[in-house]
Amino acid sequence: MTSAHREAVRTARSIVVKVGTTALTTPSGEFDAGRLDTLAEAIEARMTAGSDVVIVSSGAIAAGMEPLRLTKRPTDLATKQAAASVGQVALVNAWSAAFARYRRTVGQVLLTAHDISMRVQHNNAQRTLDRLRALHAVAIVNENDTVATNEIRFGDNDRLSALVAHLVGADALILLSDIDGLYDSDPRKSDARFISEVAAPDDLDGVVAGGGSRLGTGGMASKLSSALLAADAGVPVLLAAAADAATALAGASVGTVFAPRPERMSARRFWVRYAAESTGVLTLDDGAVRAVLEKRKSLLSAGITAVSGRFHGGDVVELRGSDEVTVARGVVAYEASELTTMIGRSTSDLPADMRRPAVHADDLVAV
Structure with missing residues (x-):
């Protein structure tokens, strides 16, 4: 059959x-x-x-x-x-x-x-x-x-x-x-x-x-x-x-x-997950990993513990847990130098023009 x-x-x-x-x-x-x-x-x-x-x-x-x-x-x-x-x-x-x-x-x-x-x-x-x-x-x-x-x-x-x-x-x-x-x-x-x-x-x-x-x-x-x-x-x-x-x-x-x-x-x-070239890495704390993977939430700057690589807003980056294992890929909203100044800071503490998610949920794909 x-x-x-x-x-x-x-x-x-x-x-x-x-x-x-x-x-x-x-x-x-x-x-x-x-x-x-x-x-x-x-x-x-x-x-x-x-x-x-x-x-x-x-x-x-x-x-x-x-x-x-x-x-x-x-x-x-x-x-x-x-x-x-x-x-x-x-x-x-x-x-x-x-x-x-x-x-x-x-x-x-x-x-x-x-x-x-x-x-x-x-x-x-x-x-x-x-x-x-x-x-x-x-x-x-x-x-x-x-x-x-x-x-x-x-x-x-x-x-x-x-x-x-x-x-x-x-x-x-x-x-x-x-x-x-x-x-x-x-x-x-x-x-x-x-x-x-x-x-x-x-x-x-x-x-x-x-x-x-x-x-x-x-x-x-x-x-x-x-x-x-x-x-x-x-x-x-x-x-x-x-x-x-x-x-x-x-x-x-x-x-x-x-x-x-x-x-x-x-x-x-599909492009984000499989085709796009990754230009940087964002390391997340455990809470941010859970929010991204289990709750399908956007990644906020408060959950980022480290930034590496040279990238600009609109580039694709890897999201890794504290164990350095890649858990997702996504389109980042800021360039690396901007995001470095935002590490660990809550949205309310940031200037008005920097309160967008670092990576929006619609631009995140788990791997």
Whole structure:
């Protein structure tokens, strides 16, 4: 019997499909345009059935290795960026050629973590993707490896796909790679148990997730984290093998499905919790932690015990308890220098223009 969550993926009118590096390469690591053609055929069938599809495609560095005569995936940043520079051209050309068979136009969207973390760039990316879909073009999204550094990377395209799914208001996210679903341990072991559905955190008890392959940066740990991120935002997720792409896209009857939270998180709250870059830290006393977490109250200056970082009003900061554990994130109302003078002071003791909450309840998201 098909679960309601698989049915939600099957009937989704707007979906994001993430294609991993291993889905586009041979076992020896060579970029394989034939595999991409097969995936495009499955995606085209879904679009013909009436769904809008945004593709988050890995594979740029792998696609750039052969033209640059690299025998193994580079490890230094400069060579990675050079390979990505060459590979991005080959990758988008391959997608363009694949969809040209169906008379579809492809548009490339390259993003860095900074683009998503900054509200203006975040909104610009959203408008671009929305407009591409409105014009019936197929958006191919990838991390901009040619300029991304270790400090501003998403880390892998799994997380990027989860952020894009919320960015475009997708009804479902499908993660395709060489893994056919979630197991409680390494699936190469005979005693590994397949998990068909993750409906609640208890379903993950005892699950051990591993790292990535030599060609990709993801892995089960990355896919699990990204699936949970998207599900927490209200987007159902299907994790399946690229070899089963046609079945996954047509009927969602394979792989592992992740149930979404009942109510979709607002775009602003999602941005604060997952996408925005934190520029500072506010340390709270125990009473303020309880007020923020249990009573959903605004954070007042009286409950702040320390301020660190350089930030301005409107920036996102982390809220931590006395044990230095982050309990929430929020949009701060004052710059750091102002807030430092307000530490521990009650609202009535402050000048009239400084009596607003340090972080309003509407701009607070527990983590």
